[in-house]
Amino acid sequence: MIFRTATREDLPAVLALLADEERVVDPASIVVGEAHERAFAAIGADPRNEMLVLTEPEGNVIGCLQLTYIPGLGQDGRERALVEAVRIRPDRRGGGLGAELMALAVDRARERGCGLVQLTSNKRRGAAHRFYERLGFARSHEGFKLDLEP
Known part of the structure; x- marks a missing residue:
C-alpha cells in the first residue's frame, strides 16, 4: 500500500x-462540484491541512483521511492534529488497512511535534467507535456542533 x-x-x-460508508461507489459516477474543487484547493494550499490517501500499487484509492494541525496554547503550546474524513473502501475493510x-x-502528527491527536465521529458509527478505541483513542469529551445551513 x-x-x-x-x-x-x-x-x-x-x-x-465519503459518499457512502456501506457500499463501494464508482469514482466515475461522482460529479465533482465547484465547492469540492475550492475546498480541495484550499486544503492543498494550507500548510496546516493535508488530505491523505492510501492506494494500491496500481493507483486505486482505497482509503483517505484529512489531517488539520491546530495551534493552541494548551499542550504546552504544541499543535494538535485533528483527524477527519477517515474512510476505507467497504470491500477492503477488516484487513488492518484502517489501522495502518x-x-x-x-x-x-508526532513527527510534526503535535501534543495530541483528536477526532470526532458521528454517534451512529458504532463500528468506527470500537475501531478508534482499539487504536487507543479515548472518549474523553462530548462534542457539540451547530449546523449553519439555512
Missing part, C-alpha cells in the same frame, strides 16, 4: 469514499 498526499486526480475517488492508515497519520 502507498500512503501519500492526495492529488486533484484523486478527488473523485475520495468523494466516492491511522498509524501513519499519528506518526505524521
Whole structure:
C-alpha cells in the first residue's frame, strides 16, 4: 500500500469514499462540484491541512483521511492534529488497512511535534467507535456542533 498526499486526480475517488460508508461507489459516477474543487484547493494550499490517501500499487484509492494541525496554547503550546474524513473502501475493510492508515497519520502528527491527536465521529458509527478505541483513542469529551445551513 502507498500512503501519500492526495492529488486533484484523486478527488473523485475520495468523494466516492465519503459518499457512502456501506457500499463501494464508482469514482466515475461522482460529479465533482465547484465547492469540492475550492475546498480541495484550499486544503492543498494550507500548510496546516493535508488530505491523505492510501492506494494500491496500481493507483486505486482505497482509503483517505484529512489531517488539520491546530495551534493552541494548551499542550504546552504544541499543535494538535485533528483527524477527519477517515474512510476505507467497504470491500477492503477488516484487513488492518484502517489501522495502518491511522498509524501513519499519528506518526505524521508526532513527527510534526503535535501534543495530541483528536477526532470526532458521528454517534451512529458504532463500528468506527470500537475501531478508534482499539487504536487507543479515548472518549474523553462530548462534542457539540451547530449546523449553519439555512
